Amino acid sequence: MDVQGIIDFLIGWMENVDPKALVLAFSAIGAGIAMIAGIGPGIGQGFAAGKAAEAVSKNPEEGARPATIVMLLGSAVAETSGIFSLVIAVIILFANPLVNKEGVGIVLAASALGAGLSMVAGIGPGIGQGYAAGKSAEAVGKRPKLQSMIVRTMLLGQAIAQTTGIYALIVALILLFVNVLK
Amino acid sequence: MDFSNHVVTTVNLFGFELWITESMVNSWIIMGILVLAAVIIRIILQRRTLQAVPTGLQNVVETIVEMLDNFTVSTMGEKHRNFGPFYGGMFIYILLCNLSGLLPGPKYVESAGYIQFMRPPTADVAVTLALALITFFMTQGYGIKAKGVKNWAKGLTEPMWPLTPLNVIGELANPVSLSFRLFGNILGGTIIMGLYYNLPWFALVGIPAALHIYFDIFAGVLQAFIFVMLSMTFVSSAME
Amino acid sequence: MKKKHEVMKYLSLITQIGFMMAIPIIGCILLGSFLDRLLNTRIVFLVIFTILGTLSAFRNLFVIGLKKVKKPDKKEGPK
16 A cells, blocks of 8 residues: 555545544544643743752852742743643633534644644743743842842743744634635 | 533523533522621621630631632722732632532533542633623722723823823733633533543542642632732722 | 742742733633624634733732832831
8 A cells, every 4th residue: 555545545545534523533643732832831831940949058048038939930921832732722622612613623623623732842942941030030149129120021022932822812712713715 | 522511501581591510500699698608607606795815716717708808908908908808809710610620519420430529610711701890890990980081081191192002902901811810710610520430440540630630729719819909909900 | 837838929920920821812712712702703803812911920020020029128128
């Protein structure tokens, strides 16, 4: 059997299945794949926690509380990629907008899968923002008086890092809700 | 497995058909318990004379009230102490609603299993949205009252006037995020516990206690705390 | 009691920032597509509202982040 024959067979099979079942099946896969983005914040926040612990040990009297606060703030920003993925997965699972739409079954199914796949981009901002949080916590531990300046710079940098995650979220939402691929 | 909000009865009122759902009835039950407890405590305390150094029931009640007032003051500042009773009441109500998944409750639908727990009212997005809307109107209302309509409107155009629609959307996102966080956490806990109770008998010995402690008690208390604290933060920052 | 509340306040940030960034974007995209369907324009409203929603998400990020850092300074000042 050549490759062309197998692909024709698969796509022919997919066109004969009930479209609603096809959409639900690919939604399930999409929701699962979307949560792979949990890798990023995990790594990033771990790095931030480690750097903050080191900062607390280096300057326990003055730098401990500011370093912890900066670490929590930075970790919260790193968490946003995970929350975006969670929101998309929950939308796909519980309020699936593609199930009742009329259209070609396989296109709707592929949209659901694509929405989930797009959220994997959350790995990058998660790691990067966690790294920024860790280094900021370390810096604040060394010089606690400069906390607000350091936090401002950290937030600016993390916002720039977040932009690709937001593009991914926008594309996923457009795939799910807006009827572009008619 | 059916996690939806069942309709208990429908009431026909002025030509509209009102659905009385499970969340509403559970919410009334909790309100009834709270009002009854308050009335009973008041009657008991009125019979005795209040002592300067409290003992017994008066001690317990004063401790609770003082804890809630301190919580309010520590978040909003000393001069907003008169918000204490309101937020204390809101906290106790949300806490009891979240924990009501632990209590056995009336059976609304015939197809349910042996043990019928109450469905927490806060697992319904309508209830949490109502609570969040209270916060939203309080924020805007107290902001207008404290700063005057002109200054409040000017506050929406800070720091630069093209940012006005962003500020408006941001203000609207506050209650929505409050309501969804509470709803999502409590509904998630309810679904997980409901799914777990469908496992065979050997998984039901001992382990549900630990799961209940995490999902119902810890998450319920934490979410009630976070909701009330965020609500206080919004109102106090609108009034400064 | 004060120290315990401080940690709780910062822990609540972890979901707060995430939701406050996601909800304007989702809301604006839904609103944009709904207006497009209503007024039959192609993707004009969608694009406008998406950009608005994204900028609003970033504005929320900055307001929450900077408020949390400024508050301890302000509290220790005039007290």
